[in-house]
Amino acid sequence: MGDRLSQARDAFDRxxxxxxxxxxxDAAGDEPLEVDDLERLATAAYLTGRSDESSExxxxxxxxxxxxxxxxxxxxxxxxxxxxxxxxGQVERGGGWVDRAxxxxxxxxxxxxxxxxxRYTAGLRALFTGDGEDxxxxxxxxxxxxxxxxxxxxxxxxxxxxxxxxxxxGEVAAGxxxxxxxxxxxxARELSPIAVGDAYCTVIEGCVELFDVRRAQVWTAAxxxxxxxxxxxxxxxxxxxxxxxxxxxxxxxxxxxxxELEGFVARLAAPGEQTLGAVEYLRGELRRLTGDLAxxxxxxxxxxxxxxxxxxxxxxLRLAQGRVGAADSAVRRALGEAADPMTRVRLLGPxxxxxxxxxxxxxxxxxxxxxxxxxxxxxxxxxxxVAAQARGQVLLAEADPSGAIVELxxxxxxxxxxxxxxxxxxxxxxxxxxxxxxxxxDGAAMEFDAARTVFVGLGAAPDVAEMARxxxxxxxxxPGGLSAREREVLLLVASGKSNRDVAGLLVISEKTVASHxxxxxxxxxxxxxxxxxxxxxxxxxxxxxxx
Numbered sequence: 138m139g140d141r142l143s144q145a146r147d148a149f150d151r152x153x154x155x156x157x158x159x160x161x162x163d164a165a166g167d168e169p170l171e172v173d174d175l176e177r178l179a180t181a182a183y184l185t186g187r188s189d190e191s192s193e194x195x196x197x198x199x200x201x202x203x204x205x206x207x208x209x210x211x212x213x214x215x216x217x218x219x220x221x222x223x224x225x226g227q228v229e230r231g232g233g234w235v236d237r238a239x240x241x242x243x244x245x246x247x248x249x250x251x252x253x254x255x256r257y258t259a260g261l262r263a264l265f266t267g268d269g270e271d272x273x274x275x276x277x278x279x280x281x282x283x284x285x286x287x288x289x290x291x292x293x294x295x296x297x298x299x300x301x302x303x304x305x306x307g308e309v310a311a312g313x314x315x316x317x318x319x320x321x322x323x324x325a326r327e328l329s330p331i332a333v334g335d336a337y338c339t340v341i342e343g344c345v346e347l348f349d350v351r352r353a354q355v356w357t358a359a360x361x362x363x364x365x366x367x368x369x370x371x372x373x374x375x376x377x378x379x380x381x382x383x384x385x386x387x388x389x390x391x392x393x394x395x396x397e398l399e400g401f402v403a404r405l406a407a408p409g410e411q412t413l414g415a416v417e418y419l420r421g422e423l424r425r426l427t428g429d430l431a432x433x434x435x436x437x438x439x440x441x442x443x444x445x446x447x448x449x450x451x452x453x454l455r456l457a458q459g460r461v462g463a464a465d466s467a468v469r470r471a472l473g474e475a476a477d478p479m480t481r482v483r484l485l486g487p488x489x490x491x492x493x494x495x496x497x498x499x500x501x502x503x504x505x506x507x508x509x510x511x512x513x514x515x516x517x518x519x520x521x522x523v524a525a526q527a528r529g530q531v532l533l534a535e536a537d538p539s540g541a542i543v544e545l546x547x548x549x550x551x552x553x554x555x556x557x558x559x560x561x562x563x564x565x566x567x568x569x570x571x572x573x574x575x576x577x578x579d580g581a582a583m584e585f586d587a588a589r590t591v592f593v594g595l596g597a598a599p600d601v602a603e604m605a606r607x608x609x610x611x612x613x614x615x616p617g618g619l620s621a622r623e624r625e626v627l628l629l630v631a632s633g634k635s636n637r638d639v640a641g642l643l644v645i646s647e648k649t650v651a652s653h654x655x656x657x658x659x660x661x662x663x664x665x666x667x668x669x670x671x672x673x674x675x676x677x678x679x680x681x682x683x684x
Contacts, residue, residue, distance in 0.1 A: 141167070142174065149177045152330065155369040157181040158190075172198050172207075176214065183221060184330060186371035192218055203241065212238040212251040216258055217331070223261045224335065232262045253282025253291045260298050273302040290332050293322035297339050304343060309515050313349070316340045320356070333363065334373040341380050346479050348519035350387060350555050357381035379415045389558040389595050391423050392634070392641040399641075414445030422450050426559070427642050428598030429625075430457060446471075449487035456491050457599055465495045472504075478511045482520055485511075489527040498534045505531045522551035526564055529571075538571035545571065559600070562591035566604065593632045596642060619660060626653040630666055631673035 145160030158181035161174060170178060179194035195218035202211035215238035222231030235258045242252060260275030276298035283292035296319040303312030322328055323336050337360040344353035357380055364370055364378070378397065385394035398416050421436030433454050437447045448471035455464035468488045475481045485504045492500045508524035529544035545568045552561035569584030585608055592600040619627065622643075629639045636650045643650075654666060663669050 145174070145177065149181060152367045153369050154181045154184045154367065154371075158185050158187065162190075172201050172210070175201065179214075179217065180329075180331060184334075184367075184370055184372050188221060188225060191221060195221075199238075208241050208245050209247060209249045209251050212242050212249075212255065215241075216251065216254040219258045220261070220331075220335075223258060223265060226265075228262060228265050231258070235259055235262060250282060250286040250288050250291065253279045253286065253288065253295070256282065257291060257295050257298065260295070264298070264302070269302055269305055273299060273306075276302065289322045289325075289327035290329060293319040293328060293336060294332060297336060301339065301343055304347065307514070309347065309517075312343075313347070313352070316343060317352075324359075330367075334370075337363065338373055345380050345383065347515065348479070348482060348517050350384065350519050350557075353380060354384050354388075357384055379412070379419060382419055386419065386423060386426075387555070387557050387560075391426060391595065392638040395420065395423055395641045395644075411444070414440045414443030417443060418445050418447060418450060421447070421454070423642075425450065425454050425457060426599070427596050427629075428602075429643070430454060432644070449484050452491060453487055456494060461491070461495050464491045465497075468492075478514065482508065482511055482523060486523040486527055489530055493530060493534050498531065501527070501534065502531045518551055518555055522548050522555060522557075522560065525551060526560070526567070529564070529567055533567060533571060533574075536574075538574035542568060542571045542575075558591050559595060559597060562588040562595075562597075563600070565591075566600075566607065570607065596629050596632045596634055596638075598628060619657060623653050623657050623660075626650060627657050627669060627673055630654065630657075631670040 141160050141164040145157050145164060148154075148157040148160060157177065161170065161178040161181060164170065164174070165178065175194050175198035179191045179198060182188075182191035182194060195214050199211050199214035199218065202208070202214060215234045219231040219234040219238070222228075222234065235255055238251070239255050239259075242249070242255070256275045256279040260272045260279060263269075263275060264272035276295045279295035280292055280299065283289075283295055296315045300312040300315030300319065303309075303315065306312075319336065320340060323333055328336065337356060341353055341356045341360065344350075344356060357378075360373070361378070361381055364373060382394040382397045385391075385397060398420060417436045417440035421433045421440060424430075424436055425433035433450075437451045437454065441447045441451075449468055452464045452467040452471070455461075455467060468484065468491050472481065472484045472488055475484055485508045488504050489501045489508075492504070505524065505527040508520070508527050512520045512524040525544045525548035529541045529548060532538070532541035532544060545564050549561055549564035549568065552558075552564055565584045565588040569581040569588065572578075572580035572584060585604060589601065589604045591597075592604060625643060626639055629642060634642070636647045636654070639645075639650045640647045654669070657669060658664070658666070661669065661672060663672060
């Protein structure tokens, strides 16, 4: 047993979590583990996604500490067990462990830092049951105890809790400031691995909810580096890394985002339905943007079957399919159910585009006004960009191109600052429409050309097709003998995608891509992929609605 424990402890110190778990499990088969090793076993099990085994080990450690009279340590073990249960949605079980540990400390009248940890889990329980006022109170008490005992882990976790409560109360600046302060302890390596992972995920989730793209980008990159440094880590690679892929989508790195989704799902031992639903929704988004409407439909259906909300993506897919009535009904229903401002922001931008396509300028105007009010309330660059773009679209529909240009240039600058190329290019398309309405043909052409270049580079086939419609480009000639898939490959190759990029976007192998390109060159009598690109431009294929 000695050799196994030595190997287990060494693996644990090196953060080789899977090997630590295996060695500790083997050692436990020989004779009971001591408390410190039970804690290591519980931690390693948790970080490798074995929640049941982790809970069992924490419970055993708690019972052993209580038996030998180490009450404070028993309460600490109960805290970690409650922490895991509460964060997994098992509020009743987690709350029971909080109460049990609190009773232990109260019976002994112990004044210790564990009192603060239990205040923190009591705050989690209150937050998850909808009692934000009590959660704020408990987190605040926890911070006070953490500061008194100079415990950076407790203080950081509780400050994050207070920050989230303040954000929910509409005090965004104060809440975000507390999140930033708490993350100082993470970067200073003052927290244990479980607390580090939870801090990253909670803060990133808060940034995503606020559409704080810059902070989300910073912390998702940091989380990625932290995870990559621990190849055997399973927990925290799922839902939180979906947010990283969302940031990549906004920045136009669509192939990389798809690869990210495929990669971390493959690494997960047993991804939950919530995670898989989010993955499928994002796949649907990426496929819709590149024009793979059939693949997008399948992904949204899969997301819905896993319980993930499919709006506004599915409504936008219906719009892309020309089913304006279906899109209108779906987005109105979703917006009618949305209560909190941040959820409404996610829906209001698409709502404006969809109802304008159906001719309801009044509804679009009301939605744009609501977006402007939310932008004033939360003062986030992303929300301001969405609000300006919506207002510009409404002014265009109201035949006020001069006013529209002012709003649309404001939106374009905001999207540029956010490094959101697709949305920036879409703003330029609308600016071009406004220029044309004002008789400035040269200005319109410049805006349209700039937007088209971005769309082609991104592989945004539906937007390229819309550009062709707006500019009256000659309809594409049917290339002789190409299959639908070969036309998809040709379009992506012509937009500058590598074989690997094409394989990622179409979810096929690189070998299959190479085979398609060979067939394309043969059928069209062309010598190279460069010639194929020229052929695509010459024949207007980049204005097609596929792939």
